[in-house]
Amino acid sequence: MAPIDGGLVLAKTLQGFGIDTIFTLHGGHLDSVLRAADSLGIRLIDTRHEQAAGLAAMGLAHATGKVGVALVTAGGGVTNVVSAAANALADGVPLVILGGAPPLNDVDALPANSGIDQLAVMAGVTKHSLRITHISLLAELVGRAFRIAKEGRPGPVYLDLPSDVLFDQIEEADVVFPNGAMRVAPAAPSRSAVLEVLSLLRGASRPVILAGGGVVRSGASNLLVEFVERTGIPVLTNNKSRGVIPTTSPLWGRGFSALGAAKARGHGEADVVVLLGARVGIYTGGRHNSVIPTSARVIQVDVEPEEMGRLHDVHLGITSDCREMLSALLDADDATWPDYSNWAASLTSPSERKRNAGSEADGVLTPGLVGAALASCLPADTVLVADGGETPSWLDAAATSDTAGQWFGHGYLGIMGEGMPLAIGAQIAYPDKRVVVWVGDGAVGFNFAEFDTMVRHNLPIVVVVNNDRQWTMSAHGQELLWGSTPRLAVDLRDTRYDIAASGFGAHAEYVEKLDELAPALERALASGMPACVNVATSAIEIAPVTRRFMRDAAQADSSVASSSAALTDSPSTSR
Known part of the structure; x- marks a missing residue:
């Protein structure tokens, strides 16, 4: 086989992970990648600002569940994509951000588009960041970036790509391209945890599910709809989960703040709250004005155990993928449910929707x-x-x-x-x-x-x-x-x-x-x-x-x- 450059190694690795679109803005550091991507039929959407490239990649990732890819040039290109990376980190959106960098052999020489430590800039706004120092490591580490971005709580990963690595050449036979089909089995709940959740919900008078982005990322919308239609438990959503249950459903009660509104209208407080792939923070009222009652028993389901108990004590924390959790609940459920219709109606009032x-x-x-x-x-x-x-x-x-x-x-x-x-x-x-x-x-x-x-x-x-x-x-x-x-x-x-x-x-x-x-x-x-x-x-x-x-x-x-x-x-x- 003939030698290939780093740009083609990178493009072929991206293609192996199913990437058919790259969001970018041109910079000379990137030309080998751009030419290679074009030759393989990968679509290049060149934006007018690197922030827009990162956000567009985030939009694609949010819509499809796939990893979005943004390719930006060195220096200002990398600093311009910081807001997009931070946005993806905060909301758990899988991105791989590829940043051009000055040649390794020009370290400390202040070449074009340099003067900052790009890894240091990106480290605080990404799930993982790494500089690739040799063409022989390129395919392997790009593959690792995709797996880190996608598995567990998704998020952005940044790779610093010095231009001499991208323009260097290697025998194609010496490149081991990663298996883009590999996927880590999602975390699942224990049988005892599932039975305890069913017991807590069935014993509640005013249960509610706060569904977050974790439901979307796990592809669990259909299971959530099946579960709540079986049980009659109302669902509240946030911006990242809107639509996981149709908004025309009588069991959908808009945002998390509906809990506070129901209490203010004299309908009482939730006594069991299920945080299903949802984080506690501004959308639940923050530290001082939480819509989650202090007396409520909280069940928190999240792929990240570190999320358990943020701002509110948790009665039962379950490290699990949301789809795995809902599937287990449906499989284990074998009894009738109380009538929660009055409580559900208090959260989903059509008059309240019209007023807003x-x-x-x-x-x-x-x-x-x-x-x-x-x-x-x-x-x-x-x-x-x-x-x-x-x-x-x-x-x-x-x-x-x-x-x-x-x-x-x-x-x-x-x-x-x-x-x-x-x-x-x-x-x-x-x-x-x-x-x-x-x-x-x-x-x-x-x-x-x-x-x-x-x-x-x-x-x-x-x-x-x-x-x-x-x-x-x-x-x-x-x-x-x-x-x-x-x-x-x-x-x-x-x-x-x-x-x-x-x-x-x-x-x-x-x-x-x-x-x-x-x-x-x-x-x-x-x-x-x-x-x-x-x-x-x-x-x-x-x-x-x-x-x-x-x-x-x-x-x-x-x-x-x-x-x-x-x-x-x-x-x-x-x-």
Whole structure:
């Protein structure tokens, strides 16, 4: 066999793990990989920013459960992908991030795109990071990166790839390519643990399941639906698990905060809480305002034993894959269940869902009205990507999700601007589905140039901009703290995002009245092009999510200063 370079070794290894798409932005350090990937038929989606490449890879991984791959160049390319890596780490999304690096033989010589320790930069935002120092190690260590990214709690893995390793050559016969089909058997619960869970749930008066991303990652949605339909136990979800049970089900009760709302309406507290692949933190109310009652017996199921008991004592912790847990519960269940229908109804009240959707105020076009109208006029299987501070909550209040992977929302890191890149990954994963982004005018500015990426790669994503000319959650937070003045660093211009998007070649629509929205969306969807629908709104209503965050902040600390600090700790309150 003829010798091959490191780029081809890498590309063939990626192909062996089923990778058919790489998200990237060009840099000279990467040319051998780009040429090799192209020669093997691997699709290259080149974005306008490395952050977008990492987030798009994350979008594909979230949609498919496969490992997403981002390839970035040395120096600024690596530092630009840090937010995407941190996002994936916080939310347990499997990524392999390949970073170009200066040649090993130029160490300490300050060559192009150098001056920092890239491994040190990436170590704190990844599950594992490693520098590959010789071409003979390349295939083996890339294979190891995939296994680390995927197994246990998934997450991002970073590989530092010096350019002299990538351009070096080796006899192909000397390369041992890893077996991309290998998979580690998932952790399963013991028989005694399964029987104890069934006993605790059957003996409860108000049981509830808090389903998290672990349900999605294990492919357990169908088993969860079967289990709750058999038992009548209601399910609450978060942004990463929305759709694991259809949102039209009478057993779905929206977000974890529904526990607190039910108590406030006088329906009592949950007495047994199952944390099924869900982490305890901001989505459960944090340290001081947890929606999980202190008196409740908590059952926690997670692939990572280190997660057990975070912020709340656990009655029974079970290290298990969620699918294995649900399968074991279904197999062992052989008795009748109590009637939980009244309790389930208190968590899933249709009137509460309608209340959260917003209302019309003197003919003003509000984000709540737009979110509800948007949800009502899109195809049922539309993949929805929500980005911004208050903006996502208005769509979440009205939209339906029949399956997991149909909703993309903020996670623990809560970064703004992830919507358009996530949508790129989702559209690659679902080429036959419509992908629609609902984004605030603040958040859309971060990665606006990705309209260019969408146009060049023929990705017919529709971006609907909630243009209320401000960082709305921040503005409303200041209003709740200090009144209407002063407004500090929260105002934006009335920008014509539609015109700017058309400059990249996208279809453009501008909407000022509610009755213009549906026709504009219809034209945008029918265009078969990337599209920007710029909707001029007035955020006169403060979203319930903002009031809740501010109330929690105030309860955590009675001082205004501490309340402000607590506000910025939430995953989507910074803007």
